[in-house]
Amino acid sequence: MDGDGNVDFILGNHGLNSRFKASEKKPVTMYMNDFDLNGTIEQIICTYNGDKSYPLAMKDDMVKQIPSLKQKFMKFDDYKEATIEDIFSPDVLQRSVKLYARIMESCVMINTGRGSFHLAPLPLEAQYSPVYAIAADDFDHDGICDILIGGNQYRGKPETGIYDASYGLFLKGNAGGTWLSVSPGISGFCIKGEIRDLKIFNIKGSRIITVARNNDNLQFYKY
Structure with a gap:
């Protein structure tokens, strides 16, 4: 070149x-795991808004993919401020494969x-x-x-x-x-x-x- x-x-x-904004300190993150233990791996992409990282998927799509979350997030209001740590336990996140994008x-x-x-x-x-x-x-x-x-x-x-x-x-x-x-x-x-x-x-x-x-x-x- x-x-x-x-x-x-x-x-x-x-x-x-x-909407995908990334940096070294605030990467776009993909969590990969069988979150609902149905034998299928799900991928959840999270992006930062301010100092917190939130799932990009809308509530309906998230619940459709992982039905067990329906009882936890009955209202859109409950879901809109939820970080990935609010949705899943530390043990589940610890077992997840995490992939990072720091440069777009x-x-x-x-x-x-x-x-x-x-x-x-x-x-x-x-x-x-x-x-x-x-x-x-x-x-x-x-x-x-x-x-x-x-x-x-x-x-x-x-x-x-x-x-x-x-x-x-x-x-x-x-x-x-x-x-x-x-x-x-x-x-x-x-x-x-x-x-x-x-x-x-x-x-x-x-x-x-x-x-x-x-x-x-x-x-x-x-x-």
């Missing part, structure tokens, strides 16, 4: 334009060449929606590696909403391993829909970007 001969990585992620940004991970990597977020415009597709090449023929990304997610529950803020994005590479967001009006890369793959092909001497979307036709860009 930065032209030094070492393998670097581009990491698509959920982005910053959602899509990033580049630059190989230092010294056995370590430097993680840096992509520009803010790359954080507007989840990223599912990435391509890298010298798209503007200036000798520096550029990045194309695409994503969106239309299947969302009411408490999260859908993610449709991305129209694809061209990130122009600069010397020194940084990338600048270029607006679709200037780059010409503007695509509606749920982008799920970006592939580069050589066709009769031309370089072609193929854009694949959920439930939609392919689009092609020549560069």
Whole structure:
């Protein structure tokens, strides 16, 4: 990515334009356990609001998944302020598998060449929606590696909403391993829909970007 001969990585992620806010001290947490002892593993995602972490699932969904909670939370008022510690005993939580997400940004991970990597977020415009597709090449023929990304997610529950803020994005590479967001009006890369793959092909001497979307036709860009 930065032209030094070492393998670097581009990491698509959920982005910053959602209810999922995460940091080192306040991560998004997933608890995994057979909470109702019916032989099926449930996953409960919790996010912070202030200094406390609350389940993201709405009361009806939580009770439907774990019916034993119905008697504990008869009213919505009882549930709305409940933390995960209020819902389950310390013993149950201790037995749960806990997974943490502390970074929501899509990033580049630059190989230092010294056995370590430097993680840096992509520009803010790359954080507007989840990223599912990435391509890298010298798209503007200036000798520096550029990045194309695409994503969106239309299947969302009411408490999260859908993610449709991305129209694809061209990130122009600069010397020194940084990338600048270029607006679709200037780059010409503007695509509606749920982008799920970006592939580069050589066709009769031309370089072609193929854009694949959920439930939609392919689009092609020549560069």
